[in-house]
Amino acid sequence: xxxxxxxxxxxxxxxxxxxxxxxxxxxxxxxxxxxxxxxxxxxxxxxxxxxxxxxxxxxxxxxxxxxxxxxxxxxxxxxxxxxxxxxxxxxxxxxxxxxxxxxxxxxxxxxxxxxxxxxxxxxxxxxxxxxxxxxxxxxxxxxxxxxxxxxxxxxxxxxxxxxxxxxxxxxxxxxxxxxxxxxxxxxxxxxxxxxxxxxxxxxxxxxxxxxxxxxxxxxxxxxxxxxxxxxxxxxxxxxxxxxxxxxxxxxxxxxxxxxxxxxxxxxxxxxxxxxxxxxxxxxxxxxxxxxxxxxxxxxxxxxxxxxxxxxxxxxxxxxxxxxxxxxxxxxxxxxxxxxxxxxxxxxxxxxxxxxxxxxxxxx
Ligand code: M6R
Numbered sequence: 112x113x114x115x116x117x118x119x120x121x122x123x124x125x126x127x128x129x130x131x132x133x134x135x136x137x138x139x140x141x142x143x144x145x146x147x148x149x150x151x152x153x154x155x156x157x158x159x160x161x162x163x164x165x166x167x168x169x170x171x172x173x174x175x176x177x178x179x180x181x182x183x184x185x186x187x188x189x190x191x192x193x194x195x196x197x198x199x200x201x202x203x204x205x206x207x208x209x210x211x212x213x214x215x216x217x218x219x220x221x222x223x224x225x226x227x228x229x230x231x232x233x234x235x236x237x238x239x240x241x242x243x244x245x246x247x248x249x250x251x252x253x254x255x256x257x258x259x260x261x262x263x264x265x266x267x268x269x270x271x272x273x274x275x276x277x278x279x280x281x282x283x284x285x286x287x288x289x290x291x292x293x294x295x296x297x298x299x300x301x302x303x304x305x306x307x308x309x310x311x312x313x314x315x316x317x318x319x320x321x322x323x324x325x326x327x328x329x330x331x332x333x334x335x336x337x338x339x340x341x342x343x344x345x346x347x348x349x350x351x352x353x354x355x356x357x358x359x360x361x362x363x364x365x366x367x368x369x370x371x372x373x374x375x376x377x378x379x380x381x382x383x384x385x386x387x388x389x390x391x392x393x394x395x396x397x398x399x400x401x402x403x404x405x406x407x408x409x410x411x412x413x414x415x416x417x418x419x420x421x422x423x424x425x426x427x428x429x430x431x432x433x434x435x436x437x438x439x440x441x442x443x444x445x446x447x448x449x450x451x452x453x454x455x456x457x458x459x460x461x462x463x464x465x466x467x468x469x470x471x472x473x474x
Contacts, residue, residue, distance in 0.1 A: 119262040127267050130271055145282045151282070160185055161195075163220060168211040168265070171276060173189050177342070202231055205232055210236045213240070214240055215243020215246050236252045237276065239260060260469075261469075264354050277440070312431060322449065329357055329380050330358060331358045332359040334351075336394070340394075340438065340442065344361035345361040347384065351450045355450060375404040380406075380409060383412075387412060398420070413432045430442060
């Protein structure tokens with residue numbers, strides 16, 4: 112049941128404030144304590160993390176790497192499951208291995224999990240389907256409580272994965288003494304505000320649709336981000352390719368002048384994801400290099416960022432301001448909406464894109 116929406120994807124995008132609230136309710140007590148299932152994880156016993164997944168779930172891991180390293184001071188190795196499983200990397204027994212999968216049945220992710228079994232301290236999984244193979248074979252399974260996701264393009268599962276990962280980061284940081292209780296309280300209160308800022312982001316639907324109409328004419332699109340917004344640039348590009356069939360690539364904005372800027376001309380839209388954080392000026396200077404080559408910039412930022420840098424851009428999309436660390440969750444919304452409206456403008460099959468399956472149970 113599409114609940115009045117034209118596509119499951121649109122419905123699932125709109126559900127995000129509610130399902131993120133669900134996830135928060137399951138992991139956060141009223142007094143702000145983070146409770147993980149099954150006795151939790153002893154973060155003082157581990158000294159590194161290995162995170163493995165495929166597709167969008169991999170990009171959730173990639174985003175969480177920035178958080179775990181910065182906030183919990185834990186080094187993280189992150190890889191796509193199909194590479195990890197055959198690389199057979201050496202792993203220490205002080206490792207926490209985390210496998211992220213919406214379906215819990217992705218063949219490569221399951222194989223990677225089995226490779227780690229017996230070698231690491233703990234195998235944890237973050238899944239949407241609690242009765243799945245990946246959940247069953249983990250020491251600890253953390254459900255994301257996103258509800259059934261029908262659209263092949265993962266949307267609400269991604270933001271719920273990020274929410275649960277962020278809670279894990281805070282738990283790890285606290286257990287390892289990497290943050291003070293005041294810092295923890297700030298993070299928790301920002302998290303509690305997330306459903307309402309996501310609602311505000313959803314209100315930008317019409318602006319995003321207008322930008323998507325322009326984007327639908329493009330043959331190639333670049334996505335740029337820096338720091339924790341870099342994985343999200345990949346997510347924006349993946350979503351766009353998947354459902355609109357437009358060729359899209361993501362680059363760390365600092366990599367631009369090491370090759371990809373050669374592609375830029377007045378036919379190439381460049382989507383820049385840049386909240387007004389400490390890296391903003393760096394990203395903006397990369398964006399200006401794009402504009403100097405007549406690249407058409409779609410800038411996604413907050414009011415402050417747009418006031419400073421939107422002159423001369425092709426389109427801009429305004430996000431509410433949010434605690435720095437949570438920007439990747441919030442900016443997932445315009446990334447999803449941009450792909451969605453572009454696909455609708457092109458008339459492609461949004462919920463069942465060609466050649467793709469919702470659950471990839473063969474390698
Ligand atoms: O069920 P999983 O989370 O393990 O699936 C992983 C990928 O196949 C999945 O995220 C895929 O990339 C999506 N179609 C992306 O929108």
